Amino acid sequence: MSSAESPVTRFAPSPTGFLHIGGARTALFNWAYARGHKGKMLLRIEDTDRERSNPAAVDAILDGLKWLGLEWDGEAISQYSRMQRHAEVAHELLKAGKAYHCYCSPEELAAMREKAEAEKRPIRYDGTWRDRDPSTAPAGVKPVIRFKSPQEGETVIHDNAQGRVVIPNKDLDDLIILRSDGNPTYNLSVVVDDHDMGVTHIIRGVDHLTNAARQTQIYLAMGWQVPNMTHVPLIHGPDGAKLSKRHGALGVEAYRAMGYLPAALRNYLARLGWSHGDDEIFSTQQLVEWFSLEGINKSPARFDFVKLENLNGHYIRHMPDAELLADFLAFLPHVEGGPELLAKIDDTMKAKLLAAMPGLKERAKTLVELKASAAYLFAQRPLAIDDKAKALLNDEGKAALKALHPLLAAAPEWAAHPLEAIVKAHAEATGIKLGKFAQPLRAALTGTSTSPGIFDVLAVLGREEALGRIGDQMAT
RNA sequence: GCGCCCUUCGUCUAUCGGUUAGGACGACAGCCUUUCACGUUGUAAAGACGGGUUCGACUCCCGUAGGGCGCGCCA
Numbered sequence: 001m002s003s004a005e006s007p008v009t010r011f012a013p014s015p016t017g018f019l020h021i022g023g024a025r026t027a028l029f030n031w032a033y034a035r036g037h038k039g040k041m042l043l044r045i046e047d048t049d050r051e052r053s054n055p056a057a058v059d060a061i062l063d064g065l066k067w068l069g070l071e072w073d074g075e076a077i078s079q080y081s082r083m084q085r086h087a088e089v090a091h092e093l094l095k096a097g098k099a100y101h102c103y104c105s106p107e108e109l110a111a112m113r114e115k116a117e118a119e120k121r122p123i124r125y126d127g128t129w130r131d132r133d134p135s136t137a138p139a140g141v142k143p144v145i146r147f148k149s150p151q152e153g154e155t156v157i158h159d160n161a162q163g164r165v166v167i168p169n170k171d172l173d174d175l176i177i178l179r180s181d182g183n184p185t186y187n188l189s190v191v192v193d194d195h196d197m198g199v200t201h202i203i204r205g206v207d208h209l210t211n212a213a214r215q216t217q218i219y220l221a222m223g224w225q226v227p228n229m230t231h232v233p234l235i236h237g238p239d240g241a242k243l244s245k246r247h248g249a250l251g252v253e254a255y256r257a258m259g260y261l262p263a264a265l266r267n268y269l270a271r272l273g274w275s276h277g278d279d280e281i282f283s284t285q286q287l288v289e290w291f292s293l294e295g296i297n298k299s300p301a302r303f304d305f306v307k308l309e310n311l312n313g314h315y316i317r318h319m320p321d322a323e324l325l326a327d328f329l330a331f332l333p334h335v336e337g338g339p340e341l342l343a344k345i346d347d348t349m350k351a352k353l354l355a356a357m358p359g360l361k362e363r364a365k366t367l368v369e370l371k372a373s374a375a376y377l378f379a380q381r382p383l384a385i386d387d388k389a390k391a392l393l394n395d396e397g398k399a400a401l402k403a404l405h406p407l408l409a410a411a412p413e414w415a416a417h418p419l420e421a422i423v424k425a426h427a428e429a430t431g432i433k434l435g436k437f438a439q440p441l442r443a444a445l446t447g448t449s450t451s452p453g454i455f456d457v458l459a460v461l462g463r464e465e466a467l468g469r470i471g472d473q474m475a476t
Numbered sequence: 477g478c479g480c481c482c483u484u485c486g487u488c489u490a491u492c493g494g495u496u497a498g499g500a501c502g503a504c505a506g507c508c509u510u511u512c513a514c515g516u517u518g519u520a521a522a523g524a525c526g527g528g529u530u531c532g533a534c535u536c537c538c539g540u541a542g543g544g545c546g547c548g549c550c551a
Binding site: 016120186275437 | 477478479480481482483487488489490498499500501502509510511512513514543544545546547548549550551
């Protein structure tokens with residue numbers, strides 16, 4: 001196999017819910033490795049559990065991957081559609097004497113487990129039918145096929161992240177590979193699919209480490225080459241325990257709705273369990289160039305929203321205005337109140353948004369915040385004034401507005417710098433601090449006490465609207 | 477219970493036997509300043525514990541403690 005030449009990785013989610021953050025990182029690693037080595041990343045939907053799988057989840061996963069910018073190669077493969085082939089392999093194993101029929105009922109097995117637990121013994125299938133004569137089989141019972149796992153020695157997993165992991169074979173019991181209804185089980189399906197799909201590198205969560213041992217045994221039994229394996233540590237919540245919904249076990253679409261940029265999320269996720277020296281902020285291109293399996297850590301990482309937010313703010317600030325505007329518009333359908341806002345955005349408003357973007361993006365960590373601070377652009381006269389802004393519009397504040405209004409109205413050019421010069425000149429002439437004029441202006445122009453630079457606000461709003469808003473507050 | 481794995485500032489991490497243990501987020505303080513931010517300067521902050529091996533251990537070995545994952549006719 002020429003795996004060194006062009007590796008084939010795969011991302012294999014089961015469609016029982018959204019694409020959660022751990023899955024997203026696994027996909028990112030698979031994607032980065034494939035892209036960085038002129039390989040392919042395949043996508044396989046592990047939908048063999050008909051009870052729990054659903055088409056909506058498939059859509060959510062595909063949508064999540066696309067949003068994150070992780071395009072897979074070829075068509076997504078349904079594992080369910082390949083069940084015949086899996087069963088075929090199970091029978092091949094049976095024929096070769098590497099698997100056998102087991103007639104134990106689910107009830108018997110449950111009892112076996114309970115007994116083992118009560119006696120504080122390892123919970124394993126006891127091998128009842130491993131060597132028993134099939135002619136002693138109870139009538140009318142449909143058997144399962146169990147894999148004849150080696151009972152002695154050990155199974156070794158050569159893992160890029162975990163190192164050489166040795167599992168004693170005595171701890172691996174004879175797993176069911178084909179159910180009594182003739183359907184294959186997970187570990188068999190995975191091996192057959194990965195083999196048939198030509199997967200050379202498996203990158204997945206460490207929760208699959210024990211499966212890796214069982215799968216290795218199946219590869220060996222079939223005489224197939226065991227793929228290169230990497231088991232990445234899991235992502236934990238801020239408290240070190242399992243990721244809960246409160247924390248970050250959300251679908252990536254939730255991150256989209258929270259106003260995170262795909263590029264920022266990619267960067268953040270890449271740094272969770274992987275590093276390239278001291279590099280913190282890097283482009284996706286750099287990630288692809290730098291990503292290596294050897295750089296993956298063994299210990300779990302905690303998900304830190306604060307750091308994600310910081311990174312996201314960095315990406316927002318450094319993104320070209322037009323590009324950010326496009327992302328912002330694409331984000332709106334996914335956030336509360338966004339569609340309504342989107343409906344109000346015509347070409348004129350787009351131009352305003354674009355003009356306001358330099359001031360807006362400087363103080364937004366998320367697109368949600370960007371949306372909030374852009375609210376002044378959409379506000380209708382007379383503006384709603386919040387409490388802090390009201391306090392600024394006291395007698396002193398109103399007096400400042402009254403003094404400013406005619407001066408601004410007489411401005412020959414309605415742009416930030418000339419307007420700033422006018423206000424500054426007036427402040428100097430009267431010996432009053434600039435803030436005494438800027439804050440009332442802010443209150444009148446935006447209805448709030450915080451906003452982008454006030455002269456930019458003035459400029460973006462336009463002469464008529466700005467003077468109107470100032471006039472509204474002078475009058476009251 | 478059994479097996480596997482993990483343990484460096486609060487968090488993400490660098491270090492691959494010899495460093496004043498570095499960076500980033502966060503925190504705190506200063507500067508900048510029309511608000512909020514940005515930016516900038518600085519400060520505090522770590523090798524779980526106990527034994528070895530070694531001239532020398534964060535780094536290698538053993539043990540202890542704590543934590544994670546796995547142990548389905550789920551994937």
